[in-house]
Amino acid sequence: MHEMSLVQGLLGQLQTLATQHNKTKVISVTMEIGPFSGVVIDSFQFGFDILAKEEMLTKDAELKIISPTASYRCCGCAKQIKSEQRPESCPNCSETFFSPEGSDDLILLQVEME
């Protein structure tokens, strides 16, 4: 459950942004969670629901999550396969080895505040 500590980091960043922009209420937060970030989306949402309520600034904030699909590059024919799960074998050449491609980052894209 490292998602809790990541949510704490996010809330700290929101406080800083609110102070910088002279705002007191977060309406929505948009996050991009990379397919190889090691972050479980449900756990992140759960952590946000619990911790955001504790602060005046974020108690009504909505969390929007963008989660791009992973892709896998076949080590045999270099075909790119978009898939949530690692494919069993390449539909093109039956190779079973793949290089995963996709972000391993967790990015705060946008905040709407008033």
Added chain:
Amino acid sequence: MCDACGCDLKPEEHSHDSKIIEVHQSLFAANTAMAKKNRAHFDKMGAVVINMISSPGSGKTTLLEKTIEAIGDTIRIGVIEGDIETERDAERIRKKGVPVIQLTTGGACHLDAAQIHKGIHLLEREEGGTELDLLFIENVGNLVCPATFDLGEHHRLVMVSVPEGPDKPGKYPKAFHSSQLFIISKTDLLPYFDFLVEDATRDALQLNPDLQVMDLSATSGEGMEQWLAYLKKVCGK
């Protein structure tokens, strides 16, 4: 008092107009920046740093004990131990006569770069702690969370012991994606478990074709020579 939101600020001190702020900043940014500082510090020390990630009980500390015994004085080793509680692992390593410090996370399931930064300075106060060729960071026993946090290491090692079963690479892909070396430990127990080294190796390589794979038993000594050769190579000895 502000009429719109009921806060203590005067109306002119803040507005209620909604505003969209484009941020585009990684939540890992603070950790990554600190990891970069740690890496620069390690490079200045001249120490190669290996971050060890595995489940609890897969034999990280035992492998370190046997490694220190086998290497002797040829490579100067230091260790940063990470655990949720207790000094037990550091005490085991200290008995082997190398500089070691224990970081206790007090509940957190992983080490982060800021803790390691503190750890380096604590280690430098130990005898021999400033002159190291090789520094091991034994992460908190957990195959999930430590994989997400760069500590500034040069090499990342993921370890699975025979009793845990060969299905770990598939279940915990991030640890295998982000590592350079995969060790299958406790191979002396292979006769008693349904564990095929080839299956675990194949699954790990399917996730990360660049992974180097070794199997060994720190207790019996079987396979230790390839591990020791790897350490000498990364240290340029």
